[in-house]
Amino acid sequence: MSVVGALRPTRRPSAGGASRAGGARGSAWRNRGWVLLFLAPSAIPLLMFTVLPMLGSVWVSLHSWNLISPMRWVGLDNYRGLLDDPTTRHVFRNTLLYCLGYLPLVYAGGLGLALALNQRLRGRSLFRAAFFLPVVTSWVVVALVWKWLLNPSNGLVNTVLGAVGLPQPGWWTDPTWALPAVILSSAWKDLGFVMVIMLAGLQAIPADVLEAARADGANAWQRFWRITLPLLSPSTFFVVVISLINGFQVFDQVYVMTGGGPSGASQVVVGQIYDLTFRYGRAGEASALSWLLFAVILLITAVQIRGQKRWVHHA
Amino acid sequence: MRTIIRRSAAPAAIALTLALGACAQGSATRTDDAAATGGPVTVRYMNFSANGGHEQDLDAIKSAFESANPDIKIQLETVPYDDYFTKLQTAVAGGTASDAFELNYENFVTYSSNGSLAALKDVDGSAYKPSLLEAFSADGTQYGLPESFSNVVLFYNKDLFAEAGVDEPTADWTWADEKAAAEKLTDKKKGVWGDYQPISFFEYYKAVAQAGGEFVSPDGSAAAFDSDAGRAAAEWLVGKSGTTMPMEADGAGTPDFDSKLFKDGKLAMWHTGIWMFGGMADAPFDWDIVVEPGDTTKASAMFTNGAVVNAQSKNQEAAQKWVTFLTSSDEMVQKRLETSWELPPVADESQLASYLDTGEPKNRQAVFDSLDATVLPPVIERQQEMQDAVDKQLGDAAAGRTPVDEAVAKAAKAVDALLK
Numbered sequence: 242m243s244v245v246g247a248l249r250p251t252r253r254p255s256a257g258g259a260s261r262a263g264g265a266r267g268s269a270w271r272n273r274g275w276v277l278l279f280l281a282p283s284a285i286p287l288l289m290f291t292v293l294p295m296l297g298s299v300w301v302s303l304h305s306w307n308l309i310s311p312m313r314w315v316g317l318d319n320y321r322g323l324l325d326d327p328t329t330r331h332v333f334r335n336t337l338l339y340c341l342g343y344l345p346l347v348y349a350g351g352l353g354l355a356l357a358l359n360q361r362l363r364g365r366s367l368f369r370a371a372f373f374l375p376v377v378t379s380w381v382v383v384a385l386v387w388k389w390l391l392n393p394s395n396g397l398v399n400t401v402l403g404a405v406g407l408p409q410p411g412w413w414t415d416p417t418w419a420l421p422a423v424i425l426s427s428a429w430k431d432l433g434f435v436m437v438i439m440l441a442g443l444q445a446i447p448a449d450v451l452e453a454a455r456a457d458g459a460n461a462w463q464r465f466w467r468i469t470l471p472l473l474s475p476s477t478f479f480v481v482v483i484s485l486i487n488g489f490q491v492f493d494q495v496y497v498m499t500g501g502g503p504s505g506a507s508q509v510v511v512g513q514i515y516d517l518t519f520r521y522g523r524a525g526e527a528s529a530l531s532w533l534l535f536a537v538i539l540l541i542t543a544v545q546i547r548g549q550k551r552w553v554h555h556a
Numbered sequence: 557m558r559t560i561i562r563r564s565a566a567p568a569a570i571a572l573t574l575a576l577g578a579c580a581q582g583s584a585t586r587t588d589d590a591a592a593t594g595g596p597v598t599v600r601y602m603n604f605s606a607n608g609g610h611e612q613d614l615d616a617i618k619s620a621f622e623s624a625n626p627d628i629k630i631q632l633e634t635v636p637y638d639d640y641f642t643k644l645q646t647a648v649a650g651g652t653a654s655d656a657f658e659l660n661y662e663n664f665v666t667y668s669s670n671g672s673l674a675a676l677k678d679v680d681g682s683a684y685k686p687s688l689l690e691a692f693s694a695d696g697t698q699y700g701l702p703e704s705f706s707n708v709v710l711f712y713n714k715d716l717f718a719e720a721g722v723d724e725p726t727a728d729w730t731w732a733d734e735k736a737a738a739e740k741l742t743d744k745k746k747g748v749w750g751d752y753q754p755i756s757f758f759e760y761y762k763a764v765a766q767a768g769g770e771f772v773s774p775d776g777s778a779a780a781f782d783s784d785a786g787r788a789a790a791e792w793l794v795g796k797s798g799t800t801m802p803m804e805a806d807g808a809g810t811p812d813f814d815s816k817l818f819k820d821g822k823l824a825m826w827h828t829g830i831w832m833f834g835g836m837a838d839a840p841f842d843w844d845i846v847v848e849p850g851d852t853t854k855a856s857a858m859f860t861n862g863a864v865v866n867a868q869s870k871n872q873e874a875a876q877k878w879v880t881f882l883t884s885s886d887e888m889v890q891k892r893l894e895t896s897w898e899l900p901p902v903a904d905e906s907q908l909a910s911y912l913d914t915g916e917p918k919n920r921q922a923v924f925d926s927l928d929a930t931v932l933p934p935v936i937e938r939q940q941e942m943q944d945a946v947d948k949q950l951g952d953a954a955a956g957r958t959p960v961d962e963a964v965a966k967a968a969k970a971v972d973a974l975l976k
Contacts, residue, residue: 308649310670393805414805416957503804504952519642521941522666 302529307522319529329530331505332513333537339424339509340488346428347484348477351435358436359443369440373433380430384497387426388413391498416506419499423507427494431487435480442476443469474553482545489538510534596626597874600654601882602633602647604640605704605861605898609834613895620887621878628874641940648672648866655869656879659700661691661860665935668694674865674872675699676879683884688901691932692862700862701883704898707926708762708857710734710849711818711826711917714842716741716748725825727925729849731766731792734825738800741824750800752814753827755793755954757946758857758933763789765855765931766848772934777975782968788851790953790964797954804955818843829859830923833896837916844917847926856926859933861898899923938974945970 269276277284302319304312323329354372358365375383390397391412399409410418446469454464470477492511495501501508501516508516510530517527606614611634618630633654635643641663647653648667659667667673676698681689684702692700710725717724722737738750753759761771761781769785772778781789802808802817815832817823821841827848836843848856863879865872882888889900893911902908905924912920936942946967953963 307670308645309667309672394807411805414955502951503955504948504957519645520944521938522645 298528298531301524302532304525306524308518308524309522312525315525319526320533323526323529323533328505328513329533332508332510335420335507336489336491336509338420339427339491340485342421342424343427343488343491344481344484346424347431347435348480350428350432351480352439352473354432354436355439355443359440369436372436375430376433376437378430380493381497383430384426384494387422387429387494388498391422391426413499413507414503416503419503419507423491423494423498426498427491430494431484435484438476438480439473442473446472471554475555478545478549478553482542485541485545486538489534489541596629597871598629598631599656599871599875599878600631600633601656601658601863601875601878602635602640602644602654603658603863604635604637605658606632606634607636610895610897613891613897616891617882617885617888620885621881624881625877628877630878648868651868653866653868655871655875656863656865658703659862659864661862662933662935662939664692664700664862664864665694666937666939667864668699669937672867673699674867674869674876676701676865676876679880680884683903685901685903688860691860692864700864701879702901703861703863703883704892705858705860705901706830706898707859707923707930708827708829709845709847709922709926711828711832711836711843711845713818713821713824714844715821716824716841720824724844725846725849727847727922729846731849731851734849735800738796738825742800746822748822748824749802749817751796751825751827752801752808752817752823753793753796754809754814755797755950757943757950759793759827760789760946760950761934762855762857762931763792763851766850766853767792768852772936772971772975776936779968779971779975781971782965785852786968787961787964790950790960792851793950794953794960794963804951829857830896831898833917837896839916844919845922846919847922850929854929855931856929857933858927858930859898860901936971936975942971942974945974 301312303314303316305315305319306312358369358372362368391399393399393409393411393414396412399412402409410421412418412422450468450472451464454468459467490511491509492515495507495509495512496515499507501512511534514527514530514534517523517530603614614632614634618632622628622630631654644653644657653672679698679701681698685705688702688705689698692698692702712725714724717737720741720743722740725734725737734751741750742748764771764781764786767785767788769783769789770780771786773780780786797803797808802813807813814823814826814828815835818826819836819839821839830845847854863882865875865879869875883901889902889907892898892900893908893914896911896914899908899911908924911923914920934942949958949963949967949970952958953960958966
């Protein structure tokens with residue numbers, strides 16, 4: 242049997258939605274062998290490198306394990322130990338602070354860019370591409386460039402600040418500034434992503450609604466607050482959910498820019514998971530910490546999904 | 557039922573073919589199958605100490621071994637020190653670690669106690685310096701062979717001393733002499749610093765010994781540096797920061813910062829290891845070394861690396877042959893001496909004589925004089941956590957975030973918790 246033959250529906254779909262859907266489902270089931278084969282290239286890696294390790298980490302989190310010696314059963318001790326450990330609170334606090342700084346910055350910046358680039362500007366495709374470029378650039382490259390820009394003694398940012406007579410913060414050498422430095426670079430990198438989502442949202446707003454508002458005498462400011470922003474709320478919702486999930490998992494930029502320092506001031510949850518596993522050989526506690534993080538992200542996302550009814554307007 | 561089988565058969569056959577193809581490719585690149593076929597055995601060896609300038613020297617030792625043992629091939633893998641122990645841990649856990657690998661003394665305890673090292677058989681211990689051989693045994697079993705040792709001395713830039721009209725350091729110097737000279741040599745306007753000593757665990761435990769103290773109690777159950785000596789040692793290191801030594805904000809502590817500063821002729825005194833001799837050989841000024849100044853007593857840091865055999869290796873016998881050659885052959889001794897690599901761990905010190913006149917620096921005798929009073933790093937099972945805890949507190953003190961006494965007390969408390 243040829244591949245083409247296998248894929249061709251064996252029965253002509255009859256008129257009527259219900260039976261057409263039934264027919265499609267039926268042929269998918271009859272061709273499940275082929276369906277599975279074509280799913281395999283993405284399903285097998287997902288199963289092997291995401292689902293199984295995830296399930297495995299439940300088991301590991303109940304043991305004391307340094308990756309090399311045999312595992313020792315400790316039950317829920319790892320979870321209890323983490324809840325008592327001030328370091329756990331410290332890294333969750335830093336992660337939360339990161340999200341609180343990052344989200345408004347990236348949202349406002351991305352929305353502003355989208356509004357600007359939704360106008361008829363000369364070369365706007367070029368600008369759109371330019372702002373999107375950092376999104377698809379490797380985090381290691383971006384973090385190294387930012388680390389260099391924010392070098393406290395001879396970086397470009399401090400050189401400019403010094404030239405105009407402003408104070409020059411010790412970015413990654415001063416505990417007060419290490420987290421803001423990470424937030425700044427992260428917001429810069431992800432601006433383009435928010436911009437693209439918001440641009441799509443802006444283009445989905447029906448022109449006649451804006452037209453009607455204009456006819457009723459609404460000025461630009463009123464049109465933005467009363468029409469554009471409410472109709473953008475599905476996009477806003479998506480951006481907030483995704484950014485918070487990503488924000489809680491922040492790691493690469495911290496690892497490259499500050500290594501969690503100075504003095505632990507920018508250590509985040511995933512950084513702590515990494516250190517526990519690969520620096521200290523405490524894989525059990527690291528797995529338990531990943532599940533705590535999972536629980537927190539799940540909770541926050543669930544609250545957002547429940548809360549969306551109050552403020553997300555679907556056009 | 558039949559149709560189910562038939563419909564699944566073609567895709568299944570394709571999947572199977574692909575999977576088998578992938579496996580066949582995999583096994584062709586595996587090295588440990590060679591032993592079974594009777595061809596030359598390949599021994600993989602992972603190390604860090606050849607990284608950064610001695611790769612060719614290790615290669616030369618490998619070639620010498622292969623011509624003496626035609627039935628064994630050595631495959632070298634050299635990894636930078638900063639990544640080495642993460643990589644090793646993952647490889648051992650995943651069962652893909654090399655047949656033999658390098659361990660430093662600080663990490664030897666962790667690996668010998670968790671069963672990942674093969675016990676070595678019929679070791680001829682007479683070739684090695686007894687104290688170093690002892691360092692790589694546990695509970696009377698030899699799990700590794702000492703491969704090299706090195707120590708830390710005081711490097712100094714003779715030109716800067718002459719310019720500032722300061723007397724050059726001698727073996728009798730104490731901290732007070734070093735401090736006075738460093739203050740005179742520091743010229744911030746010209747960007748010249750008097751002194752550089754990393755504010756870290758590895759300098760601190762030694763400074764504690766130099767001040768006459770102990771880092772851990774003799775029975776190893778608690779930290780012992782929350783003492784006058786421990787505070788003096790912290791004060792000694794931290795007090796340099798920003799006065800005679802660049803601070804973290806100036807870039808101190810970043811990779812190669814200190815070696816670059818010294819090589820640029822901007823650093824008068826530098827506490828570092830003899831492994832830097834090679835890198836400084838072409839410095840465009842006159843420099844020399846001297847035994848590190850002490851406080852109440854002399855104490856020099858000594859480091860030793862060893863080579864071990866992986867307990868999971870299928871070629872343990874061949875791996876031990878390589879490890880033995882790597883740690884005791886004449887070819888190795890020769891190579892280490894002529895390239896000023898870390899010193900060979902030989903029992904017969906007369907073999908080291910040629911080291912004294914191999915070139916810069918002139919006062920190589922100081923390397924051996926330092927061995928009269930050495931201190932090995934304290935080693936505990938949770939080594940990395942201890943080092944990080946001490947580094948963090950010293951860093952906070954150096955940046956002025958924590959008073960020195962408080963930082964010492966906090967570090968001691970953290971180490972106590974790790975020893976429980």
